[in-house]
Amino acid sequence: MTERRGREALLRVEDLSVSFPALRGERTSVLDRVSFEIGRQETVALVGESGSGKTVTALTIMGLNHASATVDGGRIVLEDRDLLTRDGKNVRDYRGTQIAMIFQAPKASLNPLVKAGAQIARVVRLHQGVSQKRAQEIAVGLMRSVGINDAERRYHAYPHQLSGGMAQRVMIAMALSSQPQLLIADEPTTGLDVTIQEQIFELLVQLKEHLTMSMLLITHDLALVAETSDRVAVMHGGHVVEAGPVEAILNEPKHPYTQRLVGSVLRADRRIEVTAQEPVAREHIDYRTAGCRYAPKCEHRFGPCDTVRPLVLQVGHTPGHTAMCHLYDEAQVEEKRTDEQRVRSC
Secondary structure: OOOOOOOEEEEEEEEEEEEEHHHHHHHEEEEEEEEEEOHHHHHEEEEOOOOOOOHHHHHHHOOOOOOOOOOEEEEEOOOEEEEHEHHHHHHHHHHHOOOEEEEOOHHHHHHOOOHHHHHHHHHHHHHHHHHHHHHHHHHHHHHHOOOOOHHHHHOOOHHOOOHHHHHHHHHHHHHOOOOOOOEEEEOOOOOOOOHHHHHHHHHHHHHHHHHHEEEEOOOOOHHHHHHHHHHHEEEEEEEEEEEEEEEHHHHOOOOHHHHHHHHOHHHHHHHOOOOOOOOOOOOOOOOOOOOOHHHHHHHOOOOHHHHHOOOOEEEEOOOOEEEHHHHHHHHHHHHHHHHHHHHHOO
């Protein structure tokens, strides 16, 4: 578990494991003992390549995973209550009221046959139990609060009549309709142009501060992470391979995957030495391996990487900075040195 100081934990994900069906009746563990915390009024970024398990983590928190998904272990604790032990009705009670989510591709998430404002009003009525007229008034106010001009007219627009940025603002208004404690933003600017992306993230930061929310930000954009996040959890192959304060992760990355991830971002004010590697095609991840799932692509790979799951260890000089890597396991490194000495002496 990542150490987090100075803020009370709102949400704790503890050793979460989730599997999906594979061929021949087998199951694939797409999340393997994932752990991280989100403090009150804190922004935590979940980063990593596509397929690393970020969205599955978010959907599991929301109780929205596909029916074929199975939670094989772990806990998701919101204010000392394990969400995984709740039944269907109780899940609906916290979903949208205590935790809300902004999905990728807003136009695909909106019902094309229902006016945009009416979709917000429906969520308001569901969670607040107000009349239709009052729900419409609240919906229009929410649309104004997220920067939608001429909100009364836009209330009656269908999703296809809205730009991508406008549709995302509608989704944000819907997510904030019950003032949740935690907002999950899953790649909220996918498909939007750069100017609109900046506007959306500025809006999210302002709303987070105004509503004193916490936020889980799922993104590939490390520049955005540097500007908006307090802490970072780096995912690869269903593992959290490194986690800690944003400054430590971006300026002193320890896991080989994080080093390559950070090293791929050009910045004039930072220089990180990353050993050059030949470009490789995207490799299939062996989810059944007992060792490190990054090992096939790691230039530091040695003995235990293929057979032993790395421990999550404190690294660097910053409290709460951890990495899941044998390079920082003194016992494994010492064994490697002994083996190398033995080979040289033969």
